[in-house]
Amino acid sequence: MFGYTYDAENKWHRFGKLILVTAVSLTTLVYIWWILAIIIDTPAVPTPDLVWAAFNKLFAEGDIQTGLSMWEHMFASLKRFIGGFVLAFVIAVPLGLLIGYSKFLDEFTRPMIEFLKPIAPIAWAPVFIFATTLTLGPILVVFVGIFFPLLYNTIFGVKKIDPNLIDAARTLGANNGQVFYKVMLPCTTPFIMNGMRIGFGIGWMCIVAAEMIAPLGGGLGYFISLQSVLSNWPYVFVGLGVISVLGILTTGLVDYAYRTIAKRMGME
Amino acid sequence: MNSATLTAVVVGFMVFFTLGTAFIAVSDTTESNDLDINIIAKANINGSGIFADRPLSIDPKSPSEINAWGGLVFMTPGPGSIQHYMLGKFVVEDLGLKYAMYSTGSLSSDTVYWTPVAPVNMRLVYLSGDNVSNGGFPWEPYYSDIILTVDDVYAVASSEEIEENHPCCMVAAKTSFLESNEAAVLRFLSAYMEALDWVNNALASKDSENPGDYLNLLFLTSEFSKVSPTTLEDAFGTLTYMYDLVDSSGADSLEHYTSNLIESFESLGIITKKVDDPTAFANKFINHTYLNKILKDGKTEVYPEKKVKIRVGHLGGDIHQIGFVIGMKLGIFDKYGVEIISTLYPNGPGVMQAFQLGIIDIGILGLPPAVSNTANFR
Numbered sequence: 142m143f144g145y146t147y148d149a150e151n152k153w154h155r156f157g158k159l160i161l162v163t164a165v166s167l168t169t170l171v172y173i174w175w176i177l178a179i180i181i182d183t184p185a186v187p188t189p190d191l192v193w194a195a196f197n198k199l200f201a202e203g204d205i206q207t208g209l210s211m212w213e214h215m216f217a218s219l220k221r222f223i224g225g226f227v228l229a230f231v232i233a234v235p236l237g238l239l240i241g242y243s244k245f246l247d248e249f250t251r252p253m254i255e256f257l258k259p260i261a262p263i264a265w266a267p268v269f270i271f272a273t274t275l276t277l278g279p280i281l282v283v284f285v286g287i288f289f290p291l292l293y294n295t296i297f298g299v300k301k302i303d304p305n306l307i308d309a310a311r312t313l314g315a316n317n318g319q320v321f322y323k324v325m326l327p328c329t330t331p332f333i334m335n336g337m338r339i340g341f342g343i344g345w346m347c348i349v350a351a352e353m354i355a356p357l358g359g360g361l362g363y364f365i366s367l368q369s370v371l372s373n374w375p376y377v378f379v380g381l382g383v384i385s386v387l388g389i390l391t392t393g394l395v396d397y398a399y400r401t402i403a404k405r406m407g408m409e
Numbered sequence: 410m411n412s413a414t415l416t417a418v419v420v421g422f423m424v425f426f427t428l429g430t431a432f433i434a435v436s437d438t439t440e441s442n443d444l445d446i447n448i449i450a451k452a453n454i455n456g457s458g459i460f461a462d463r464p465l466s467i468d469p470k471s472p473s474e475i476n477a478w479g480g481l482v483f484m485t486p487g488p489g490s491i492q493h494y495m496l497g498k499f500v501v502e503d504l505g506l507k508y509a510m511y512s513t514g515s516l517s518s519d520t521v522y523w524t525p526v527a528p529v530n531m532r533l534v535y536l537s538g539d540n541v542s543n544g545g546f547p548w549e550p551y552y553s554d555i556i557l558t559v560d561d562v563y564a565v566a567s568s569e570e571i572e573e574n575h576p577c578c579m580v581a582a583k584t585s586f587l588e589s590n591e592a593a594v595l596r597f598l599s600a601y602m603e604a605l606d607w608v609n610n611a612l613a614s615k616d617s618e619n620p621g622d623y624l625n626l627l628f629l630t631s632e633f634s635k636v637s638p639t640t641l642e643d644a645f646g647t648l649t650y651m652y653d654l655v656d657s658s659g660a661d662s663l664e665h666y667t668s669n670l671i672e673s674f675e676s677l678g679i680i681t682k683k684v685d686d687p688t689a690f691a692n693k694f695i696n697h698t699y700l701n702k703i704l705k706d707g708k709t710e711v712y713p714e715k716k717v718k719i720r721v722g723h724l725g726g727d728i729h730q731i732g733f734v735i736g737m738k739l740g741i742f743d744k745y746g747v748e749i750i751s752t753l754y755p756n757g758p759g760v761m762q763a764f765q766l767g768i769i770d771i772g773i774l775g776l777p778p779a780v781s782n783t784a785n786f787r
Contacts (some may be wrong), residue, residue, distance in 0.1 A: 160638070165422060172429040179436045184786045185765065187434075195681075204680025207510040208487040271530065274539035276513075356525055357541055358512035363525070370758030370778070371489050372765070372785035373681045 170294040178347040187375040195375035196382070204376075206367060209359045215383060222348050222391070225283025229340065232284075233291035234333055238325060240292075241299025254292070262286035262343060265351040279351035279360075286347035289339030293335065298332025299325055334399035341395055345388045361387075442781055445585055446764055447696035448663070449459030450598060452773050453729045454656070456553035456648035457492050458538050459483070460559075467499070467566040475504050479518035482511045484545035486532060487525035488679055489758065490778035491577060491777050492568070493672070496523065498679075499571050511541065528552075529726065532559065534545065548577075550636040553643040567647045574649070575658060576666055576731040576776045581760075586770040587696070592709075593717040593747070594699050597771060598652075599708035600745040604736030605652050612645060626735070631710035633734050634726045641728065650732055653704075654697055665778075667691035670780055680784045694783065712746025716787040722760040723771040725753035730773045758782065 148154045171189050179189045187195075203210040209217075242245045262285040269285075270278030302325060310324050352362025365380035423688045459467075461481070465777045469475045478500070485493040497508040500521040511522035526534050528547035532555050535542055544565065547555065568575060580601065582635055587594055611622035627638040634641070661669075671687040674680040684690050703709070721731045736742050742749050752769065757778030763769045763787055 169422070169425070171427060175433050176429055179433065183765075209510060209512065213512065270539075271533050274537050275524075275526075275541055276539055277536060357539075358524075359510060367488065367525075370487075370756070370762075370782075371679055371681075371784040372761070374785075376681070 184372065185374050187378060191375040192378040192382075195373075196379045199376065199379055204359075204364060206371075207343065207359055207364075211364075211379075213384065214359045214361050214364045217358050217360065218348050218352065218374060218384075219387070221279045221351070221360065222283055222344055224280040224338070225344060225347070226287055226337075228280065228284045229287035229291055230337075233288050233336075234295055235296025237292045237298055237333075238321070238329065238409040239294040241329070242321070242325065247296070255291075258289050258293075262347045266347075266351050268355050270351065275355040275357040276356050281349065282347045283344045286343040287337070290339040290343065291336035294332045294336030294339070295329055298329030301332070302328045331399065331403045334395060334402055337395045338392060341392045342388065345384060345391070349384065422424075427569065444690075444694055445786055446581045446761075446772070446779065446783055447584050447587060448579045448694060448779065449582050449587070449594070449653070449699050450580040450601065450652040450695050450777070451576065451581055451663075452650070452652070452732060454574050454577055454649045454651060455567065455569040456577050456644075456729050457495075457546060457548040458556070458647060459496070459546045459565040459568075459571075460552065460562050461565050462562060464542070464563050465565045467503075467571060469504065475506070476518065478504055478521050479506060480520065480522075481514040481543040482516070482522040482524055482541060484531050484542045484547070485523045486528055486547070488677070489674075489778050489781050490756075491575065491775050492548065493523065493525075493566060494673065494777055495571055495575065496521075496546050498673075531555065535562075545679055548727065548729060549648055550634055550640055550644040550726075551581060552647070554636060556639045557643060569647065576663055578727075578773055579779060580652070580733075580773050581774050581779050582771045582772065583764055583767075583769070587699070590717075590770070591699070593719060595703060595709045596712065596717065596745045596747050597719055597742070598699055598703055600736055600742045600747055601733060602703065602708065603680040603745075604739065604741045605650050605732035607739065608650050608732050608735055609739070612650075621696055626731075627740050629735060630723065630728055630731050633730050633731070633738075636726070636728075644728060645646060647726050648729065652700065652732075654695060654700055657715070664691040665689070667694060667776065670777060671784060672782070674777075674781050679729050679781050682785050682787055684784050690784070695781070710746060711744050715746050716748040717746060718748045718750060719771055720750045720752070720769045722752050722754050722763045722772040722774075723753060724757070724760070724774065733773055738785050761786075 178186045266282045269281040310320050349362035352360040353366040356363030368376040484579045500506050500508040507520040511524040528551040531545040533545045611626040613621050615623045631638050668687040668691040757774035760772040760774040761782035
């Protein structure tokens with residue numbers, strides 16, 4: 142058609158296709174949203190033109206009610222998100238490696254983990270926030286959201302290590318520490334990255350829920366909550382869009398790191 | 410994908426976008442001027458207070474008394490609440506300072522900061538180790554609760570001292586419900602007025618020889634709010650219960666207050682859909698028809714047998730709305746043939762969202778969330 146032949150081996154053709162498909166996909170989404178907004182006919186589902194006007198106003202003038210710019214709201218949320226992630230990472234990864242390595246620890250901690258795991262991280266929000274502080278509480282909510290996927294994937298990664306690799310390392314004279322750092326840690330890295338990928342998605346859900354309860358210094362969750370209670374629905378949709386973009390960027394970053402590491406380690 | 414399939418896909422998209430564009434272009438998406446709700450009676454005036462970790466003056470006589478407010482952080486129920494609005498107005502107009510949301514970092518001495526916390530949680534947050542707030546502006550009974558139970562806390566002012574007889578909670582009704590259920594609305598209001606009269610008589614009997622009704626009021630209110638009777642005794646002192654939309658004390662008319670509120674909310678970005686004529690909006694929003702009819706013709710007859718069902722949303726634990734709760738507990742609504750299906754909400758915006766969802770007919774909530782949500786939800 143149109144005298145054009147798509148070549149899957151040509152990277153420019155692949156790139157062009159990606160751009161075209163993305164553009165058509167997003168345009169279709171906007172059209173469906175617009176048509177539904179007209180059919181549903183409620184201020185709670187504003188049309189895209191109203192949301193676009195609100196977007197321009199918010200990024201030009203900031204959020205007048207709180208006096209914060211949208212960048213400040215984003216920064217406040219990102220700070221909490223990164224705090225929760227760092228905390229989860231420094232606890233879940235070493236713990237997962239130990240649990241995966243030690244049969245006793247695995248058996249001992251399994252009932253605890255199984256008991257705590259089904260509790261939705263969002264359900265912890267009021268407990269953490271009012272049991273600690275408005276500053277630490279939301280970070281802990283994100284921590285819980287990222288912690289379990291990271292822990293599970295790390296444990297799984299250790300268990301998937303080929304025992305022959307460990308035996309070979311020991312035969313070559315490696316002690317326990319060297320086996321841990323030179324075999325287990327590198328072999329579990331792709332699994333840790335996978336845990337991060339899953340955890341990041343959950344982390345963004347948690348930050349929104351936590352900020353609806355503890356909005357110290359703003360944040361996107363608070364922004365959305367505030368605008369919804371004031372019935373400023375176009376602003377709510379701007380907040381949702383910004384969270385979506387931040388989510389795509391952060392998980393995209395982990396995804397990229399995951400693919401790079403997995404490729405280097407011969408997993409892809 | 411072969412050429413024929415690709416052609417079909419491209420044509421499909423072109424048809425979709427063409428029809429979609431045509432549909433969007435011909436659709437009428439202009440804002441409606443119809444109001445979703447109307448205010449039909451008051452619930453109370455006054456009934457909130459400012460507390461702080463240090464003594465502060467609301468009538469500063471010297472620069473040092475004004476400066477004492479600078480750099481302090483106060484918890485408020487958030488933009489759109491009467492407490493937030495009043496604190497901001499006081500800070501800007503009376504103190505000449507700025508009013509800004511608290512964000513972590515250094516605090517400026519020319520600004521009073523606010524941070525949003527639900528009144529029910531203010532005590533907990535104030536006592537937490539965060540050191541993020543120097544005080545707060547909750548509604549009753551949380552104000553009295555904090556004053557009576559937290560050490561080293563100062564009662565800065567009641568909201569009445571900041572703005573005498575300011576409006577607070579209102580009885581609002583869905584406009585469509587009002588228009589098609591006049592008899593039910595009159596029955597509801599008759600019962601509500603009787604309940605509020607009972608509350609005011611009970612409060613007046615406090616120091617009488619027979620304070621039975623007062624003790625009963627304390628018991629019923631404590632049961633509903635889970636706040637101790639001792640705290641409630643203090644809390645009742647800052648509240649005035651009234652249903653009349655016309656304040657005989659000479660305070661600003663509710664219409665005028667509402668009109669000013671709309672203009673302030675527009676400048677603060679709380680109302681984002683421009684109200685072309687705030688006075689006309691306020692006059693339409695405050696609906697005297699039903700209350701005036703009862704005041705003129707008397708309460709409706711009692712209809713114990715013929716019941717109408719009315720779905721009512723109100724706030725959990727909020728003693729501003731105790732008249733309605735007492736009406737249910739004492740069976741006054743039953744007496745007028747009204748079966749109440751009540752639902753509790755955490756705040757006024759929650760009640761407004763219930764209105765928008767069409768799951769309540771009548772709601773009791775603060776004036777500011779009623780005004781801002783009605784203006785924005787058009």
